[in-house]
Amino acid sequence: MWRVVEFLAKYGNLLLFLFLQLVSFLIIINVNSPHRETSQAVLLQLSGKVSAAYSSVTNYFGLGAENERLQAENTELKNRLLALSNELDAWKSTTRVPNSFSVLPDSLIPSMGYYFMPCKAINNTTDHNYNYITLNKGARHGVTKGMGVLSPQGVAGRVIEVSHDYSLALSVLNLKFKLSCKLLRIQGLGVLSWDGSKPEIALLNDIPQTSGLQEGDTVVTSSYGTTFPENFMVGRVSHFDTRNGDGTYYIEVELSSQFRSLNNLYLVGHRDAPQLDSLEALPEKEQ
Amino acid sequence: MSIVRHIAAFFLFVFLQVFLFNKLSLIMNDRIHLIVVFLLMLPFAMNPALLMITAFFTGFAVDLLSHNLFYGVHSFAAVLMVWLRRPWVSLFTNRVTFRNPEDFDIRGQTLSWVFYYLLFLIFVHEFTYYMLDKFSFAQFHITLFKTVMGTLLTLFVSYLVFFLFYRTRK
Numbered sequence: 001m002w003r004v005v006e007f008l009a010k011y012g013n014l015l016l017f018l019f020l021q022l023v024s025f026l027i028i029i030n031v032n033s034p035h036r037e038t039s040q041a042v043l044l045q046l047s048g049k050v051s052a053a054y055s056s057v058t059n060y061f062g063l064g065a066e067n068e069r070l071q072a073e074n075t076e077l078k079n080r081l082l083a084l085s086n087e088l089d090a091w092k093s094t095t096r097v098p099n100s101f102s103v104l105p106d107s108l109i110p111s112m113g114y115y116f117m118p119c120k121a122i123n124n125t126t127d128h129n130y131n132y133i134t135l136n137k138g139a140r141h142g143v144t145k146g147m148g149v150l151s152p153q154g155v156a157g158r159v160i161e162v163s164h165d166y167s168l169a170l171s172v173l174n175l176k177f178k179l180s181c182k183l184l185r186i187q188g189l190g191v192l193s194w195d196g197s198k199p200e201i202a203l204l205n206d207i208p209q210t211s212g213l214q215e216g217d218t219v220v221t222s223s224y225g226t227t228f229p230e231n232f233m234v235g236r237v238s239h240f241d242t243r244n245g246d247g248t249y250y251i252e253v254e255l256s257s258q259f260r261s262l263n264n265l266y267l268v269g270h271r272d273a274p275q276l277d278s279l280e281a282l283p284e285k286e287q
Numbered sequence: 288m289s290i291v292r293h294i295a296a297f298f299l300f301v302f303l304q305v306f307l308f309n310k311l312s313l314i315m316n317d318r319i320h321l322i323v324v325f326l327l328m329l330p331f332a333m334n335p336a337l338l339m340i341t342a343f344f345t346g347f348a349v350d351l352l353s354h355n356l357f358y359g360v361h362s363f364a365a366v367l368m369v370w371l372r373r374p375w376v377s378l379f380t381n382r383v384t385f386r387n388p389e390d391f392d393i394r395g396q397t398l399s400w401v402f403y404y405l406l407f408l409i410f411v412h413e414f415t416y417y418m419l420d421k422f423s424f425a426q427f428h429i430t431l432f433k434t435v436m437g438t439l440l441t442l443f444v445s446y447l448v449f450f451l452f453y454r455t456r457k
Contacts, residue, residue: 012336013335013336013339013370016336016339016340017339017366017370020339020340020342020343020362020366021363021366021367023343023362024343024346024347024359024360024362024363024366025359025363026359027358027359027362028357028358028359028360028363028419028422031357031358031359032357032358032359034422035357035422038422038423
């Protein structure tokens with residue numbers, strides 16, 4: 001006890017100085033937005049390097065299973081590619097437009113702006129209220145804010161921060177995450193969010209009780225927004241009831257992505273995203 | 288000066304800084320930080336811990352009341368400046384004048400001593416302030432220019448304030 005008092009008497013002023021400077025510095029980098037963005041990019045770089053090193057060791061133990069899963073996905077993709085090119089050939093032959101794509105069916109045009117980028121999750125949590133996924137691609141690979149993150153089974157999140165070599169994505173399992181989705185069979189539009197209770201279940205809102213909803217209905221991404229292309233798997237309706245009092249169903253969606261074992265992921269970007277975002281921001285500015 | 292006069296000076300300096308001197312700027316947003324005069328004129332015999340806490344809250348009060356400045360920058364610069372006060376004075380003052388920190392009277396010093404006292408500490412304050420404001424080393428020559436101009440302006444005003452209000456004639 002006496003040693004503590006001696007220590008405080010000798011170094012007390014220095015400690016107080018460092019403490020006050022630390023408090024001031026934390027206020028500066030957390031409260032002011034330009035400073036926050038700069039410092040968060042730097043901190044993401046540092047934590048990204050640590051996470052990358054750690055995950056490169058742990059990934060080694062799951063390589064066998066991951067290989068098998070990737071093989072299966074490759075096969076399925078090759079099959080889909082084959083089916084699509086057959087369909088395209090059939091369509092070309094019936095409308096007699098040789099070699100030119102000047103007239104395209106509507107369903108192809110919106111998807112033309114999207115491009116995919118493979119990446120890996122080097123850090124991921126599922127047990128907090130605000131879960132984030134750290135990805136091993138950053139600004140130098142062309143990642144931008146707002147890009148979507150897909151797992152092999154479906155939607156996994158959206159990128160919110162980008163540093164030079166790494167980026168941070170909001171997981172679907174985050175109270176701040178919202179996604180515009182639709183029901184595939186009955187074409188109803190709603191907003192997907194997470195309520196923080198279970199890592200497999202998310203909630204779908206704004207589906208009216210007059211729609212013919214059934215358990216097992218597929219929930220997919222809608223065409224709204226530039227984060228994801230249309231018709232990408234989100235999950236299946238596992239339960240719904242009328243506990244909301246406002247004429248919409250309370251719907252629980254079982255998410256198709258396996259969040260506890262995220263490994264190889266895909267980033268989805270839209271080539272015209274900056275143009276669309278600035279266009280949609282115009283009405284707000286004029287108000 | 289009694290405690291009451293120091294507390295009154297605190298409010299006066301903070302209000303002057305926020306409502307007058309924060310709106311003035313000569314070139315490229317360099318600012319006159321009058322608040323440093325208040326902090327540098329606090330008695331040497333003051334408990335260093337209390338002095339640093341006062342500096343922190345002075346800086347924080349200026350930050351809070353100025354709506355368009357960054358939070359926390361004034362308090363960081365003020366605490367740093369106040370902490371360097373004692374080492375700097377013991378560095379450049381001869382042993383005859385600076386025998387005992389507790390008895391040292393800032394207000395009774397010669398004008399040239401006050402000039403050097405203010406010059407270094409104001410430079411440290413301004414440099415820290417503009418570096419934190421910018422928060423990057425891009426265009427460092429601009430930051431340095433703002434520091435020098437800010438130091439000169441603040442030094443001029445602080446020296447004037449000392450000459451008119453704080454000096455005790457021997």
